[in-house]
Amino acid sequence: MISQARMFALKVIMATSLCCFVLSVGAQDTDPSEVGALRAIRSRLVDPNKYLNWSKGDPCKSNWTGVLCFYGPLDDGHLHVQEILLLNTNLSGSLAPEIGQLSYMRILDFMWNQLSGNIPKEIGNIKSLELMLLSGNKFSGSLPEEFGFLPNLSRIQIDSNNLSGPLPKSFANLTEMRHIHLNNNSISGQIPPELYVLPKLVHILLDNNNLSGYLPEEFSMLPALEILQLDNNNFSGSQIPASYGNMSRLLKLSLRNCSLQGPVPDLSKIPGLGYLDLSWNSLSGTIPSNRLSNNITTIILSNNQLNGTISRNFSGLPILQILSLENNLLTGSVPSNVWQNMTFNGTQRLILDFENNSLTSISGIPSPPANVTIMLKGNPACGNANTLNISQFCGFQDGEFTSLESLTNSSSSCPSQACPTDQSYEYVPTNPISCRCAAPIRVGYRMKSPGFSDFLPYMDPLERFLANGLQLNRSQLYMDSFAWENGPRLRLYIKLYPDNSSIFNVSEILRIRDLFTGWHIPHNDVFGPFELLNFTLLGPYAYVIPASQKSGLSRGSLAGILIGTIVGTITLSAAISLLIKRRGAGYRHTPSRKRLLSRVQMKVDGVKGFNYKEMSLATNNFSDSAQVGQGGYGKVYKGILADGTVVAIKRAQEDSLQGSKEFFTELELLSRLHHRNLVSLVGYCDEANEQVNTVHHQSGMLSSIVDSRMGDYPSDCLEKFAELALKCCQHESEARPSITEVVRELEMIMHMISESDVTPSDTNTSFSSGVFTPVSSSSMPTGSASMISSSITSTITSTNGSDPISRGVSSTIVPR
Incomplete structure (x- = not known):
């Protein structure tokens, strides 16, 4: 039977094997080609606000600003960039063609910056790209044909730029495309009718461009199209295809100011149509008499050459907000049933604009509810306004809905001083x-x-x-x-x-x-x-930045790696077990400075045990932006726990990890130390090869915790005390004194004070004006001692006596 020591050795080796696997996965770096691409991109960007931190470390592991990566390596063993999110960061410059080397990227977002130049055609090499978001910049030139060969692209949003040239016909290859948002540019030429083959296309927003030619009749075959918005283009002489009335999914048709001619098509067969704007064209003929969808909110046919009468089928549309027919050639009377068959709630309004036509009267009794605005100015009916009792409709009318509003905050009665x-x-x-x-x-x-x-x-x-x-x-x-x-x-x-x-x-x-x-x-x-x-x-x-996304490893890959690791571990363990039996030799465990997965079960009274995920979330994955300090033992981060508590989190670096028992002993000691100038221990984390302790975060100036009575003591004692303090603050661990040396120095200083002939009452030495002058510093660093010697502990007793060292903490430190 294997002895307990041998069994322990076997467990250690098994744990080490598993640990090595975990570390081998976690130690991967970003793909070198992607690192080079990011550096090339950075070299072309102008960052006046110094928002980007792309100069240090590994992009994925160091959380470069706006760079989001897969949480774990992919099948090639590297980490890869998944998203670039640099929305509204005041960047200028241009995009480097090396951006095409980010071959795993899914989202590219540089919206609302000031980037200029051509959009690199090399983006067409990123076959994984799903969202191309470049709106609100100053890009110029044509859209590259290469963009039409991105098999996963579902949204291209490059509106509000200075793009010119035609729409690429290659866009007809984008079978995943749902949103084409290219409005507010200078794109010219014919809209490619080939786009009708796109099975998932939902929105076409091409308004405010220089498009010409004709409206593609083929668009009526787009099976998913909901919005067709082409306002302010120049389709001179073109007509609205009658087949547009067969767009069964259409919700909005907006063709304002497009130089269109011909009749208004019958759109009554579109069941969900909610918004129709065909204004500022040269449309002629009569308004179709068939009733539109009950979902319609907006009908704008103004500024055309429409004639005939106003159809009574405009009545009873339950959520209609505006019917605008001004500046046409309409005759006859205004049918009052347009508003009489509607029910209005408190905020609902209806605007009926019939100005500048040839209308002669209002049918029925002209007494609409207060929610209804009727505008008849410029019609013959207003010549007989008094007779027809319609004067109120013939003057100036407010035909606008609320366009700008800041809503009222009703919490003004709360005490202002209680909320910072x-x-x-x-x-x-x-x-x-x-x-x-x-x-x-x-x-x-x-x-x-x-x-x-x-x-x-x-x-x-x-x-x-x-x-x-x-x-x-x-x-x-x-x-x-x-x-x-x-x-x-x-x-x-x-x-x-x-x-x-x-x-x-x-x-x-x-x-x-x-x-x-x-x-x-x-x-x-x-x-x-x-x-x-x-x-x-x-x-x-303010310190929060986007974190990396979850792993791109497939379940099959993870399962294969895990199974392989388990099999390898079992095989290795069996071999070691056999070796131990044959040799019959005892095994003596040599402690490693790396943390082993087998650990002491910790439970410290009054101190919460956190898991690694909670610590990671509190510090935004231990990001550099949350770091507030660093020493030989590790780094200190400012963190915010899930309950809103602000804490300082000290994370041991790998070569400073203690054994589990030593870490537990330190936690027990820290949990018992209580003083107004000592930060209190909140919790700890001892999982995932981590040793992390968490204390209350205190900010303030160094001078706020220095005892003002220190000026009452001899200057040579103060100099020695300051010299010791500076030694303890050295960055390199070799330069810092041990606990034993600190105790010895403190005892010597205390002896000098006790032997001094100068008393606090007769000294003229000032702490602020004497030999030692305090320096105004940033927040006081917090955290426990980097190492506590196993042979020395401290007995600290609270006292009200004059104490030059720790403001109320007894100067007696007894080594055991």
């Missing part, structure tokens, strides 16, 4: 009675093609929709303001508040950000496509 607004905290406005103070996430959000004209009736539904999409409670979301912009587009400013706490934890921030940047919020027919303008993290969130 200078640190970006504020009272939660959705629950003013409780006066709960919290730090919000600020989000700029824009609807690019909303399906309504009046936002007020849709404000509450939008808030509920976003709260559900973000997996938040309704009370956590507050609409701060909104503004209509040219397009029309709707800009929103939203604040998100933590639930029942003062701040979000890091994992929740990153989860919410990912929902916005990855377009994971579910699609909505009425609200249409959106874009993220800003995701602003202030105050307690």
Whole structure:
């Protein structure tokens, strides 16, 4: 039978084998070609705000700003870049062609910067790319044909740039494409009719370009198309194909100011049509008499050459907000049943604009409810306004919906001094009675093609929709303001508040950000496509940066590696067991400085045991931006726990790890030390090859904890004390004194003081003006001693006596 010592040796070797496997996986670096590509990209970028930290370390392991990687290596053994998220970071310069070497990237997001030059055609080499997001820059030149050969691309969003040239016909190859957003550029030429083959295409936004030619009739065969928005182009002489009336999924058709001619097509067969704008064209003939969908909110046919009468089938449309027919050649009377068959709630309005036609009267009794605005100026009927009792409709009318509004915060009755607004905290406005103070996430959000004209009736539904999409409670979301912009587009400013706490934890921030940047919020027919303008993290969130995503290893790969490791470990263990039996030799364990997976079961009274994930989330994966200090033992990070507690987290570096028993002994000792100038131990983590202890974070100046009475003692004693303190603060461990040497020096200083003839009452030495002058410093470093000798402990007794060393801590330190 194998002895207990031999069994222990066997377990150690098995654990070491498994540990080596884990370390071999975790020690991988970013693919060298991708590192080179990122450095080339950085060399072309101008970063006036010094936002990027792309100069040090490994991109994936060092959390380069905006670079998100797969959590683990892929099949080639390297880490790979999955996303570049540099939204609204005030970058200028250009994109380097080496960006095409990021062959595993899924999301490319440089939206709302000032990048210029051509968009590199080499992006067409990134076959994994799903989202190409370059809106709001100054890119020029043509769209490369190479972009049409990205098999996974589902969204190309390069609006609000200076692009020119034609749309590539190769886009017809993008079988995963759902969103083509290229509005607000100078793209010219014919829209490729070949795009009709795209089976998943939902949105075509090409408004505000220089497109010409004809409207492709083939678009009526797009099976998933919901929005066709082509305003402000020049399809001179072209007609709207009658087949557009067969687009069964269409929700919005906007062809404003496109130089179109011919009749208005019959769109009554489109069951979900909610928004129709054909204004500012040269359309002629009569308005189709067939009734449109009950989902219609907006009908704008103004500024054309339409004749005939106003159809009575405009009546009874339950959510209609605007019917605009001004500046046409319409005759006859205005049918009053347009508004008589509608039911209005408190915020719902209906605008009927019939100005500048040839209308002669209003049928029925002209007494609409207050929610209805009728505009008849410029019609013959207004010549008989008094007779017809319609004078109120013939003057100036407010034909605009609310276009700009800052919503009222109802928490003004809460005490202002109780919520630190200078640190970006504020009272939660959705629950003013409780006066709960919290730090919000600020989000700029824009609807690019909303399906309504009046936002007020849709404000509450939008808030509920976003709260559900973000997996938040309704009370956590507050609409701060909104503004209509040219397009029309709707800009929103939203604040998100933590639930029942003062701040979000890091994992929740990153989860919410990912929902916005990855377009994971579910699609909505009425609200249409959106874009993220800003995701602003202030105050307690200022240090948070995106973290890497989960592993790209397939389940099969993981299973294969795991099985292989287990088999190899069993084989190795069997061989070692046989060797031990044959030799019959005893085994003496030599402690390794690396942590072994077998460890002492720890439980320290009053101290919480954290897992590694909690520590990682609290420090944003131990990011450099959260680091506040470093020594020979390891690094100190500022962290925020899930409950909002701000802590200092000291993480041992690999060559400073202690044995489990030693670590446990240190924790027990630290848990018993209590003093106003000592930070208290909050918790620890001893899993995943880690030794981490967590203490309350205290910020302040060094002078705030130095005893003012130190000026009452001889200057030579103070010099020696300062000299000892400086030695203890040396960065290199070899230069720092041992605990034994510190005790010896302190005892010598205490002896000098006791032998001194100078007493506190008669000395004129000043701490601030004498030999030793305190230096104003940054926050006091916190943490436990780097090493506690197993042969020395300290007995520290609180006293009210004058004490030059630790402000109330007894100077008696007894070695055992």
